[in-house]
Amino acid sequence: xxxxxxxxxxxxxxxxxxxxxxxxxxxxxxxxxxxxxxxxxxxxxxxxxxxxxxxxxxxxxxxxxxxxxxxxxxxxxxxxxxxxxxxxxxxxxxxxxxxxxxxxxxxxxxxxxxxxxxxxxxxxxxxxxxxxxxxxxxxxxxxxxxxxxxxxxxxxxxxxxxxxxxxxxxxxxxxxxxxxxxxxxxxxxxxxxxxxxxxxxxxxxxxxxxxxxxxxxxxxxxxxxxxxxxxxxxxxxxxxxxxxxxxxxxxxxxxxxxxxxxxxxxxxxxxxxxxxxxxxxxxxxxxxxxxxxxxxxxxxxxxxxxxxxxxxxxxxxxxxxxxxxxxxxxxxxx
Numbered sequence: 195x196x197x198x199x200x201x202x203x204x205x206x207x208x209x210x211x212x213x214x215x216x217x218x219x220x221x222x223x224x225x226x227x228x229x230x231x232x233x234x235x236x237x238x239x240x241x242x243x244x245x246x247x248x249x250x251x252x253x254x255x256x257x258x259x260x261x262x263x264x265x266x267x268x269x270x271x272x273x274x275x276x277x278x279x280x281x282x283x284x285x286x287x288x289x290x291x292x293x294x295x296x297x298x299x300x301x302x303x304x305x306x307x308x309x310x311x312x313x314x315x316x317x318x319x320x321x322x323x324x325x326x327x328x329x330x331x332x333x334x335x336x337x338x339x340x341x342x343x344x345x346x347x348x349x350x351x352x353x354x355x356x357x358x359x360x361x362x363x364x365x366x367x368x369x370x371x372x373x374x375x376x377x378x379x380x381x382x383x384x385x386x387x388x389x390x391x392x393x394x395x396x397x398x399x400x401x402x403x404x405x406x407x408x409x410x411x412x413x414x415x416x417x418x419x420x421x422x423x424x425x426x427x428x429x430x431x432x433x434x435x436x437x438x439x440x441x442x443x444x445x446x447x448x449x450x451x452x453x454x455x456x457x458x459x460x461x462x463x464x465x466x467x468x469x470x471x472x473x474x475x476x477x478x479x480x481x482x483x484x485x486x487x488x489x490x491x492x493x494x495x496x497x498x499x500x501x502x503x504x505x506x507x508x509x510x511x512x513x514x515x516x517x518x519x520x521x522x523x524x525x526x527x528x
Contacts, residue, residue, distance in 0.1 A: 198243075198361075201229050202268030202275050205363065214272050214365050219340035222273075222295035222363040226338050235335070236300050240265070240277060240359065254366070260285070262357065278360045280353035282477040282485075284469065284492060287325065287350040291371035291384060293343040294364030301355020302334045302527050304486070304520075306493055306503070308348040310374060316455045319422035321372070321380035327493070329507040330500075332520045334527060343369050352489050354476070354524070373429075375462035376493070381425050390423060394430030401434045409439055413447060421452045425459045432467050440464065469493075483521040 205225040209218065232239060244250065244265055251269040255261075261278035268275040273294065280301070287308060307330075312323040325348075333339070333351075341347060341364065353360075372380045397415070401408040412431070416424050428435070428444070435444070440463065448456030469492045479485040494500035504513035 197229065197232055198267035198275055198277075201225055201361075201363070202270065204228070205273070206270050209272070218273070218365060219293050219295050219342060223338045223340050226295060226297045226361065226363065231297075231299055231335060235359065237279075237357065237359075240279070243267070267361075273363060273365045275361060275363045278362060279357045280355065280360065281357045282354055282489075283473050284352045284489075285350050286383075287348065287374040287376070288383065289345045289348045289370075289372050289374075290341055290343055291369040292341070292364045292367035294341045294362065295338060296341060296360050296362040297338045298333050298335050299359040299361050300335055301353065301358025302332065302524055303354065303358055303360075304330065304352040304489065305333050305339070306330050306350050306352075308350075308374065310345060310348055310380065312380070313378075317421040317452075319382035319385040319420070320425060320455070322455070322458055323378050323380065325374050325376055325378055325380075327499075327503045330503045331507060332523060334523065345372070348374065350493070352492070354482075354485060354489065376465055377458055377461045379425070379458045379462040381429070382422065383426075385422060386426075390426040391430065394427050397427070397431060398434060408434065409443065413443060416444075416447060417451075421455055421459065424448065424452070424456075425462070428459065428463050429466065432463060432470065435463075435467065437467075440467070482524045482527075486521060486524050 205222060208221050208225055209215075251266045251274075253266045254269055254274050255264050255266055255276055261276070262281055264276050264278050266274050266276045277299065280303075287306075307328050309326050309328050310323055311326070312321050314323070315321050341362075351360075371383050373383045374380045393415075397408075397412060400411055404411075416427065440460065445456075445460045448460050450456070452459070472488065472492045476485055476489050479488060490500055494503070500517075501513040504516050505511075508516050
């Protein structure tokens with residue numbers, strides 16, 4: 195039996211004829227739960243599945259940028275299923291321009307959920323507000339989570355595995371989606387996405403070919419265009435930015451052009467770069483318990499903040515006991 199085809203065909207039949215309804219996330223989660231994960235699920239299983247086919251399903255997510263890689267394993271006109279390969283790292287904090295459900299197949303992850311209270315929309319495609327963590331949970335193979343659209347479900351997932359594998363079933367999308375920073379900046383991730391991604395890729399190529407001239411070229415480019423473009427391009431370029439350049443000329447330009455909003459853009463990027471360095475450290479750690487505790491410092495550098503959100507998620511338990519239980523669980527999975 196083709197595990198993915200069986201799930202896709204049963205869900206397609208369960209959805210009936212016509213357009214998908216609001217109950218699609220519940221239906222996707224329900225059908226996933228009816229099929230046990232194959233006992234040998236892992237990188238060998240997925241390599242055999244993908245490389246043993248003359249032709250793969252249409253890769254409708256080809257430019258998604260999510261997953262390492264994202265592999266479509268079933269597709270029909272209304273929805274598709276994809277397996278996302280994840281090595282150590284954290285997704286952006288994001289809402290969803292689609293709806294469906296996801297299931298952990300291998301490895302494990304920490305999922306943090308958030309609420310967002312928008313204070314203002316200072317420029318098209320950008321919002322400023324307060325992002326608050328509301329829940330934190332360990333998700334392991336077999337766990338299933340519905341995906342609700344727009345700001346009904348804001349989360350980030352910290353993936354740990356070699357790789358971890360996630361099955362996502364989702365509709366074809368088309369709604370607005372935002373990426374969020376702990377600083378409170380929200381960026382429309384779909385607005386002008388193709389242009390900004392390709393411009394960032396050209397700038398990366400320029401950096402590789404002419405690193406000495408890169409800073410001047412980037413600054414010249416960012417002297418024009420919207421605040422949204424600056425936020426998107428800088429986020430795409432964070433691996434090419436050093437601390438002095440970011441806190442110096444880039445910060446000066448952002449504040450000169452956009453005032454307090456420019457400060458928020460730079461703060462958001464600074465936090466993202468800091469998180470990237472933590473995940474580089476996580477990738478080099480073999481002890482799963484130390485790996486877990488280090489990863490959590492990305493979102494929660496202060497232990498009191500971590501304990502607060504764990505206590506909020508599990509109000510009837512001691513947060514320290516919860517974290518100790520997670521450590522024991524990941525030791526067994528690893």
